[in-house]
Amino acid sequence: xxxxxxxxxxxxxxxxxxxxxxxxxxxxxxxxxxxxxxxxxxxxxxxxxxxxxxxxxxxxxxxxxxxxxxxxxxxxxxxxxxxxxxxxxxxxxxxxxxxxxxxxxxxxxxxxxxxxxxxxxxxxxxxxxxxxxxxxxxxxxxxxxxxxxxxxxxxxxxxxxxxxxxxxxxxxxxxxxxxxxxxxxxxxxxxxxxxxxxxxxxxxxxxxxxxxxxxxxxxxxxxxxxxxxxxxxxxxxxxxxxxxxxxxxxxxxxxxxxxxxxxxxxxxxxxxxxxxxxxxxxxxxxxxx
Numbered sequence: 001x002x003x004x005x006x007x008x009x010x011x012x013x014x015x016x017x018x019x020x021x022x023x024x025x026x027x028x029x030x031x032x033x034x035x036x037x038x039x040x041x042x043x044x045x046x047x048x049x050x051x052x053x054x055x056x057x058x059x060x061x062x063x064x065x066x067x068x069x070x071x072x073x074x075x076x077x078x079x080x081x082x083x084x085x086x087x088x089x090x091x092x093x094x095x096x097x098x099x100x101x102x103x104x105x106x107x108x109x110x111x112x113x114x115x116x117x118x119x120x121x122x123x124x125x126x127x128x129x130x131x132x133x134x135x136x137x138x139x140x141x142x143x144x145x146x147x148x149x150x151x152x153x154x155x156x157x158x159x160x161x162x163x164x165x166x167x168x169x170x171x172x173x174x175x176x177x178x179x180x181x182x183x184x185x186x187x188x189x190x191x192x193x194x195x196x197x198x199x200x201x202x203x204x205x206x207x208x209x210x211x212x213x214x215x216x217x218x219x220x221x222x223x224x225x226x227x228x229x230x231x232x233x234x235x236x237x238x239x240x241x242x243x244x245x246x247x248x249x250x251x252x253x254x255x256x257x258x259x260x261x262x263x264x265x266x267x268x269x270x271x272x273x274x275x276x277x278x279x280x281x282x283x284x285x286x287x288x289x
Contacts, residue, residue: 048116048265048269049116049118049147050114050115050116050147050148050265050268050269051114051115051116051117051118051119051145051146051147051148052112052113052114052145052146052148053096053111053112053113053114053115053119053122053143053144053145054110054111054112054143054144054145055110055111055113055138055143056104056108056110056138056139056142056143057086057108057109057110057111057137057138057139058108058136058137058138058139059108059109061133061136061137062082062086062109062137065082065085065086065089065133065134065137066082066085069082069085071085078101078230078249078279079101079109079279080101080232080275080278080279080280081232081278083099083101083111083278083279084277084278084279086134086137087099087111087113089130089131089134090125090126090129090130090134090135090137090138091122091125091126091129091130092125092129094115094117094122094125095277096113096114096115096122097113097114097271097276097277098113098114098270098271098276098277098279098280098281098282099111099112099113099114099279099282100112100113100162100279100282100284101279108139112282112284113282114148114268114269114271114282116269118145118147119143119144119145123140126138148265148268150261150265151258151261151264151265152258152261153258153259153260153261154257154258154259155257155258155261156220156255156256156257156258156287156288157255157256157257157258157285157286157287157288158253158254158255158285158286158287158288158289159253159254159255159256159283159284159285159286160225160251160252160253160283160284161208161251161252161253161272161281161282161283161284162249162250162251162252162279162280162281162282163204163208163249163250163252163272163273163280163281164232164247164248164249164250164273164274164275164280164281165183165184165185165203165204165207165208165248165250165273166181166182166183166184166247166273166274167181167182167184167187167207168180168181169181169182169187175190175191181274182247183247183248184203184204184207185198185200185203185204185248188203200224200227201223201224204222204224204250204252205219205222205224205252208222208252208272209222211267211272211273212256212267212272215263215264215266215267215272216258216259216260216261216262216263216264216265216266216267217256217257217258217259217260217263217264217267218256218257218259219254219256220254220255220256220257221254221255222252222253222254222255223252223253223254224250224251224252225251225252225253226250226251227248227249227250227251228248228249229246229247229248229249230246230247230249231246231247232247232275232278249280255288267283268283268285271283
């Protein structure tokens with residue numbers, strides 16, 4: 001009686017090797033923002049292009065766009081929701097983020113943002129996606145873009161970033177409900193009211209260092225250069241815009257060292273922390289002194 005061969009024995013040698021590779025567990029490494037990405041496996045990583053965009057905006061048309069949405073300037077005091085709505089109306093799913101709203105030298109508003117597409121490609125998307133009145137909010141001839149350089153291991157960079165340093169509360173916190181989004185300094189201070197009060201700058205620095213470490217960079221030093229209490233404008237379950245309760249909006253500046261260039265490039269493209277689609281988390285970089 002003929003012996004049955006095992007399934008592995010019935011496969012050609014190449015298929016057996018491929019099956020063995022597929023059966024191996026994929027190593028994972030945490031990244032900032034709560035996502036997880038595959039760790040390096042020896043195969044060369046594919047680097048996606050990254051561009052910094054500067055979209056020059058017509059302030060009057062932008063104001064009319066916001067009025068048409070029924071936005072309350074007091075509720076959207078930093079313009080984060082307005083810019084989020086504009087980028088979505090211009091580019092749809094290709095909307096760049098993170099971004100920073102700035103004032104140009106000539107006095108008009110402009111948006112700095114990171115995107116994989118360059119300016120001509122985004123202009124083409126806007127020409128197809130946006131309505132004429134929205135398309136004209138951008139002064140395309142005055143807008144510009146540049147490719148971001150390839151980062152190197154050991155490269156030292158100075159940075160500034162505006163963040164919302166918040167955490168999601170777990171089940172064991174004595175003061176906040178599970179799932180609540182709370183400023184990390186407040187969460188730590190309220191967790192141990194009888195202990196010494198933590199230093200806000202130290203807490204924010206540790207939060208930033210953890211996010212950088214998970215994403216290919218090491219924090220050298222950072223300082224809290226500004227803070228303000230602002231409300232975020234969001235849509236609720238019924239689709240109505242409502243202002244969330246106020247939380248700290250923090251500016252941090254410092255220096256870092258790139259440890260894993262591709263992971264750091266992904267972090268720059270994605271931004272750090274939460275609410276990146278509303279004007280937070282964009283790392284603005286320059287050579288370290």
